Amino acid sequence: MSDLLFQWLRIAAPYLCAAAGGVLSERAGIIALTLEGYLLAGAFGAALGALATDGPWLGVAAGIGAATAVAALHAAATLRFRADQVVTGVALNLLVDGATTFVLRRVYDSSANSPRVEGFGSGGDLGSPVGWLALLALPALWWLLARTRFGLRVRAVGEAPEAATTAGISVARVRWLAVLGSGALAGLGGAFLALDQHKFSTGMTAGRGFIALAAVIFGRWDPLRTAGACLLFAAAETLQIRLQGTAAIPSQFTEMIPYALTIVALATLAGRAAAPAALGKAES
């Protein structure tokens, strides 16, 4: 039984980190289509960092750094150059996929995977200590958004940037910080993936960033509800793993659960102001 519990949490860990990044970014008004790229960059940085330094925590730091660097590109494109957020997001995801494979081949002469990283050894039931941080990501973000001055500003620039400007808040500065923080949080999830697998392999995030984005929408941009959505999606996946070959639930069905629920959430929320009002709109 505890096997099942920890498997559930291990599967949820990358979703929780990436979704935390998604909530932070979107609450500030920047569409988080780049979560997949942040995760992949985080995994890549963590594996290479841990290989280069022999230290798993330095690897985690490198993963966070790599993902934050990608986030900085996103912020520069959308905030400095006012690029379309969706187009930039798609381009960055492609860029990270190509760049990680390219560096992997140049450094390790393989397009498939990096050498093995010792990392946190067996890592315990949660895969690695990073797993515990992942569980804390969304509660911590809830506290940040609900209880701190910075959190209030993030919500302000996401809902009413003009009003925030009038109140003397630098919208661009708050959004920059939110996007960088978004990259850092998602990068932590990527580091978890790489250290749990003891290596980086190309495309290893396999769409987890998009499932996390679905969780953000299903959780209505609220950190705690989003955490619930991540745990729900992970529970469906855990059950699917346990029931494969024995039960009559086709795996196609369990795979579509996150997306189906997201569509249901979007449809039923129509007409209600759920998304941050300024989401995706360039600052005028």
Add this chain to the structure above:
Amino acid sequence: MRNVVVFVAILLAAHLAMLALGPGDAGASGEGVRVGVVFDVGGRGDKSFNDGAWQGADQARRDLGARVRFIEPGEGTDREAGLRLLAAEGMDLVVGVGFIFTDDLLQLAAEYPDTRFAGVDFAVPTDSLGRPRPLPPNLVALKFREEEGSFLVGALAALAGGSRTVGFVGGMESPLIRKFEAGYAAGVKHVCPSCEVLSAYAGVTPAAFRNPGKGKELALSQYGRGARVIYHASGSTGLGVFEAARAVRGLAIGVDADQYPEAPGFVLTSMVKGIDAAVFDAIRRVRDGTFAGGVRQFGLAERGVGFVDDANNRALIPDPVRRRLAALRDSIIAGRIVVPST
């Protein structure tokens, strides 16, 4: 708005540059057969079937003086463009590596009747009654009887694993991967009718071949339910299966190439496909003028599939088991055992 366009253009250009700047094709100049090879996703260095095709073409370059040009399409780019480029350049033989090229090869073979095409793992189309359609005379499908090799490693898993439960982890649910599973399960049941085979797939999209996290959890689940040996046919998702084998000190069986280096001591064997030999053979036939369209099957008899038994894993395979496997192999080649492929 101009800034937007410039920025996105820079990003896309950087992306394309990264893809294109990979290790280039080594000189397609001089005499000899002109061969173009288009890789599947992953490309050179995947330590699996792309590398197998590369080895075959490289051997043809050394032994036959073939002039080989390689193209690696990136993620999400138009694969057909690579094949079309090579065909338009007037190559003698264009090779598409991976079943993903099936439709493109059929189309191009009709458009370029003077160019010969070869498809590794080509999925021969069938008509409404399930009969294979004839291929154009300038297209050869290089297919492997994966079920035969999988049968042998299934028998090995049941005989040498020390458990009545064995596992299988597949990548994307598809007829190709079902073939591995069917042969494996048949091999298990042949030597141990009461054994149970746990089967799981990582997903229903191509991403299921690149999801080691899912592979590890699927494998941990199967080890937890009593499996001692797990066979994977799942691309880099299988890297997670090897990690799970390490974690619980169980055994895993690799696929396509010898995967012993992924987890030394925890790899029972690997079911290997002779993609290098098949590609080399296709190039040699073009040079000798004996190229013929149609389906070419590589099974145990042609040494197109098999399993690894070398210094690394010899200690894991007891001698009586080795003799039993040799007998099974002979029975399959002689047709006394017919291995199911679905």
